[in-house]
Amino acid sequence: xxxxxxxxxxxxxxxxxxxxxxxxxxxxxxxxxxxxxxxxxxxxxxxxxxxxxxxxxxxxxxxxxxxxxxxxxxxxxxxxxxxxxxxxxxxxxxxxxxxxxxxxxxxxxxxx
Amino acid sequence: xxxxxxxxxxxxxxxxxxxxxxxxxxxxxxxxxxxxxxxxxxxxxxxxxxxxxxxxxxxxxxxxxxxxxxxxxxxxxxxxxxxxxxxxxxxxxxxxxxxxxxxxxxxxx
Numbered sequence: 001x002x003x004x005x006x007x008x009x010x011x012x013x014x015x016x017x018x019x020x021x022x023x024x025x026x027x028x029x030x031x032x033x034x035x036x037x038x039x040x041x042x043x044x045x046x047x048x049x050x051x052x053x054x055x056x057x058x059x060x061x062x063x064x065x066x067x068x069x070x071x072x073x074x075x076x077x078x079x080x081x082x083x084x085x086x087x088x089x090x091x092x093x094x095x096x097x098x099x100x101x102x103x104x105x106x107x108x109x110x111x112x
Numbered sequence: 113x114x115x116x117x118x119x120x121x122x123x124x125x126x127x128x129x130x131x132x133x134x135x136x137x138x139x140x141x142x143x144x145x146x147x148x149x150x151x152x153x154x155x156x157x158x159x160x161x162x163x164x165x166x167x168x169x170x171x172x173x174x175x176x177x178x179x180x181x182x183x184x185x186x187x188x189x190x191x192x193x194x195x196x197x198x199x200x201x202x203x204x205x206x207x208x209x210x211x212x213x214x215x216x217x218x219x220x221x
Binding site: 004040041042043044045058090100101102103104105106 | 116120145153154155156157160199201208209210211212213214
């Protein structure tokens with residue numbers, strides 16, 4: 001079974017803090033994604049990566065950056081957290097282009 | 113633009129059948145996914161359709177009509193554990209998933 005883990009289930013940070021969310025997968029999948037999920041909206045893609053050290057912007061990259069130094073690890077960074085970044089953050093992995101995505105348990109981030 | 117529409121909420125009775133509809137508009141099309149998401153949990157993959165027709169997988173079936181930009185998820189013999197949100201996602205020409213907001217399914221005894 002694919003296992004995708006995220007560093008925290010719940011996180012509370014203050015406005016202006018730098019926030020790191022980490023995602024680790026154990027199935028050697030090439031593709032990794034960061035989404036945010038808000039009530040009444042579909043999942044929105046923040047960034048994705050098809051390979052080590054490679055990153056692509058998704059639909060809502062503003063205020064975020066990512067890092068992929070190793071194949072199994074994909075980090076999402078909020079450079080200066082703001083209250084409108086309060087959300088559920090979901091990491092996903094994918095073996096190839098036309099395959100299902102496997103999701104981590106999510107991190108519910110609250111910025112106060 | 114790209115868009116996915118699905119009902120916000122549906123209610124059904126335990127043991128019954130329910131059909132959750134999804135319509136999509138995307139730039140190109142590389143398939144339609146359905147995911148299940150229980151409250152507070154991660155989405156889990158249910159089905160993938162790329163050709164027209166019905167695909168059956170146990171109590172769950174998924175249908176696709178590419179010409180109509182339409183899909184549905186059919187759940188039979190509903191159980192209380194089927195109470196969840198069901199997410200429809202279409203893959204566009206760039207192999208990116210466009211997600212619907214999800215349909216919250218409430219099962220009543």
